[in-house]
Amino acid sequence: MNKRGMSRREFLRLSAAGVTGLLATSCVPQPTEVAPTEAVATVAPPPEKVTVDWWYTWSGPSVVEALQAVADRFNAKNDTIYVEGHSIPWEEVEAKLLTAIAGGEPPDIAACISYVEFWARGAMQPLDDLIAASEVIDKDDFLASAWQAGMWQGKTYGVPHVESYLRFGLVYNEDLVKDAGLDPDSPPQTWDEAFEWHEAITKFDAAGNLELLGFDPMDAMGGSGAGIVDPLFWPQSFGFKWWLEDGAEFAFDNPLFVEALATIKRFYDHVGVEKMEGFRSSYGTWCMSPTSGIPAGVQAMVVTGYWAAASLKQVAPGKKFRFTWPPNSSERKGIKFQCTGGHYGSIPIGGNLEEAFKFVEYTTTEEASQIIFEGSGFLGPRLSYLEKVDASEVPGLEFFFNSATEADEMNAGLACPLSAFVYDQWVEAVDAVNFGDKTPEQAAQDIQEACTKQLGEQFPELT
Amino acid sequence: MASLQIKKPRHFGKQSRRNFLRGVLFASPWIVGFLLWTVYPLVASFYYSFMRYDVLRPPRFVGMGNYIDLFNDNLFHKVTGNTFYFVALGVPLGLASAFALAALLNNDFKLRSFFRAIFFLPAVMPTIVIAEIWRWVYSPQYGLINAVLRSWGLAAIPWLSSPSLAKLSLIIIHCWSQGAAIVIFLAALQDVPRSLYDAALVDGANRWQQLWHVTIPMCTPAILFVGLTNLIDVFQYFTLGWLLTQGGPNRATEFYSMYLYRNAFKFLKMGYASALAWVLFLIVVSVTLLIFRTSARWVYYGSAAE
Numbered sequence: 001m002n003k004r005g006m007s008r009r010e011f012l013r014l015s016a017a018g019v020t021g022l023l024a025t026s027c028v029p030q031p032t033e034v035a036p037t038e039a040v041a042t043v044a045p046p047p048e049k050v051t052v053d054w055w056y057t058w059s060g061p062s063v064v065e066a067l068q069a070v071a072d073r074f075n076a077k078n079d080t081i082y083v084e085g086h087s088i089p090w091e092e093v094e095a096k097l098l099t100a101i102a103g104g105e106p107p108d109i110a111a112c113i114s115y116v117e118f119w120a121r122g123a124m125q126p127l128d129d130l131i132a133a134s135e136v137i138d139k140d141d142f143l144a145s146a147w148q149a150g151m152w153q154g155k156t157y158g159v160p161h162v163e164s165y166l167r168f169g170l171v172y173n174e175d176l177v178k179d180a181g182l183d184p185d186s187p188p189q190t191w192d193e194a195f196e197w198h199e200a201i202t203k204f205d206a207a208g209n210l211e212l213l214g215f216d217p218m219d220a221m222g223g224s225g226a227g228i229v230d231p232l233f234w235p236q237s238f239g240f241k242w243w244l245e246d247g248a249e250f251a252f253d254n255p256l257f258v259e260a261l262a263t264i265k266r267f268y269d270h271v272g273v274e275k276m277e278g279f280r281s282s283y284g285t286w287c288m289s290p291t292s293g294i295p296a297g298v299q300a301m302v303v304t305g306y307w308a309a310a311s312l313k314q315v316a317p318g319k320k321f322r323f324t325w326p327p328n329s330s331e332r333k334g335i336k337f338q339c340t341g342g343h344y345g346s347i348p349i350g351g352n353l354e355e356a357f358k359f360v361e362y363t364t365t366e367e368a369s370q371i372i373f374e375g376s377g378f379l380g381p382r383l384s385y386l387e388k389v390d391a392s393e394v395p396g397l398e399f400f401f402n403s404a405t406e407a408d409e410m411n412a413g414l415a416c417p418l419s420a421f422v423y424d425q426w427v428e429a430v431d432a433v434n435f436g437d438k439t440p441e442q443a444a445q446d447i448q449e450a451c452t453k454q455l456g457e458q459f460p461e462l463t
Numbered sequence: 464m465a466s467l468q469i470k471k472p473r474h475f476g477k478q479s480r481r482n483f484l485r486g487v488l489f490a491s492p493w494i495v496g497f498l499l500w501t502v503y504p505l506v507a508s509f510y511y512s513f514m515r516y517d518v519l520r521p522p523r524f525v526g527m528g529n530y531i532d533l534f535n536d537n538l539f540h541k542v543t544g545n546t547f548y549f550v551a552l553g554v555p556l557g558l559a560s561a562f563a564l565a566a567l568l569n570n571d572f573k574l575r576s577f578f579r580a581i582f583f584l585p586a587v588m589p590t591i592v593i594a595e596i597w598r599w600v601y602s603p604q605y606g607l608i609n610a611v612l613r614s615w616g617l618a619a620i621p622w623l624s625s626p627s628l629a630k631l632s633l634i635i636i637h638c639w640s641q642g643a644a645i646v647i648f649l650a651a652l653q654d655v656p657r658s659l660y661d662a663a664l665v666d667g668a669n670r671w672q673q674l675w676h677v678t679i680p681m682c683t684p685a686i687l688f689v690g691l692t693n694l695i696d697v698f699q700y701f702t703l704g705w706l707l708t709q710g711g712p713n714r715a716t717e718f719y720s721m722y723l724y725r726n727a728f729k730f731l732k733m734g735y736a737s738a739l740a741w742v743l744f745l746i747v748v749s750v751t752l753l754i755f756r757t758s759a760r761w762v763y764y765g766s767a768a769e
Contacts, residue, residue: 012485095728102518117731121519207618209603277624277712278603420729431713435626457515458732
């Protein structure tokens, strides 16, 4: 007992009060890791409005600002709904979404995710009734293949959203091509021709270090960076589908896939697989950053989508780029193939369905589309808006606009419920072939077996 | 080591019960947290390890199916091999480098405090910063090391893009970031009685003999502690590997925890990931127990001997 006057009982009472107070403060909800980015609105939503949490993985200051501007415009015009946008890093979005759904606190809109994975598992709400009743959305006003890819087993789970336009173009640096003695007006149409360009452009120093790269087959839409969830490009270039939706079966064990793997290996063998990997990890992929290969002027060619036109204008303003049809296998020489994008506004079960749908509708309007295009260069597949866009303002965009009508084949992403697993197996297959661990035939067989087994385990009802 | 003995009361009377309940009350925040965020997830993951479970749909009982799949999974063997490689090489090298640096920093020289601070710095740096620094250091195109090599007309070293070098490159970073271990070893070194060195000197021991026969034996408790904590940490190696290599090139740096994470959050195979987690737990516990069992032969507790 304290001789100065505080009894043990008083001390215990005081301590209990202190511990209770600490417990109370620790029970206050902590900010989640889903912290808004720098462009989020700073004004708290009025209490009478329903808050719609909009999760997406598009990043970069200009994109996030443009998307926030869309949310702000919607909020200003709407008395009952308040949209809060959150940019989640692409690598984390599935884990966060899974946790949020499991915890009973899903966002109201999820975009830029492995869509079919969540649609096929019943985590998202079908939107057909709302679409049918909508006065804003007319599905005939969208590119058909883009609309189609928002469906799973006959139901629509996603409305094309924010960025969903065309995916394939061969982009090349005009000056690097000329410096190599090639004619920039005669771009390659087959992979043999593309390899000749690559060989002519690629430079090594006296010690064999890579200085200038012709073509990286796994850059951007070629299939190794963030945002790619399946081997979308290469199967289409060789004219086959790796996933047969009708029969719910995989089709990797075919000679065309073997040929595609062998073609990729050809580029790697010329450069050296370790040098190619080191080059890509040093400079990064895609064309969004001034330090990645194409904007930095250390790489000449890449297969990428329409967004590259606007982003290259911004990050590599002094360089001249040409946009053309991507190469095909030799048997398909001259076939023009294109693919619509695959980003959708999907509404998780447990989200505020009607309010969220109102915002998804709004993002397809001309007003929202204009804000997004001006701020980020992104385009959706809404035909009535696309007719009004002046493609001449952005060099290269005209190729994509023309390709929409000139393409012999207009494809879309395949609705496979195991897209993340397939992507992992695809990268493993490419690596194993490039590093000499497997032949293309072995790799094709292994990916077929692995994916088929996985499908049987996770979706026995489909098989 | 002194042991604490708690005498049980002969009978649990009213006063004793009250005291006990008061103790539990004060410890209750920790107990509640432990039950909610450690015990419950442990039990839940054990339960789900016998299920096909993707979080979004109800779990489906498959018995030992996940464990059987695991041992038939070639990639499981690969990632386990990668992890054991890292443990077998990384932990001893990390210990040795930390001990050597601590021994150097234990000497009296100018700017000693400054050097102690900079060697400790990696321990307080965020992992993302460490990753970006080393990405630059290792870059074959413009990195610190390869820029020098290229300027000398030599071929660049593919530190992170070669399957045979990638793990070693990560081990180098691991050794570089042993700041916390250095501090622990420094404290242990300063605890070695001066009289032992004097006695060794009288017996004619040179500096290496003093290190081997005096310094290291007296620091073995600290070596055991740092070694065990390092071991447990390295078995769960994830963040730096994920940031720098994503498991590549060609799965050379795909470690156990990365594979577990992929299965749980990318492939939505939470049941399989739970099975992986339990197998990892058993591996770590087995290795830890083995080290504890053998520690009596090589760890010297000086006060116990007295």
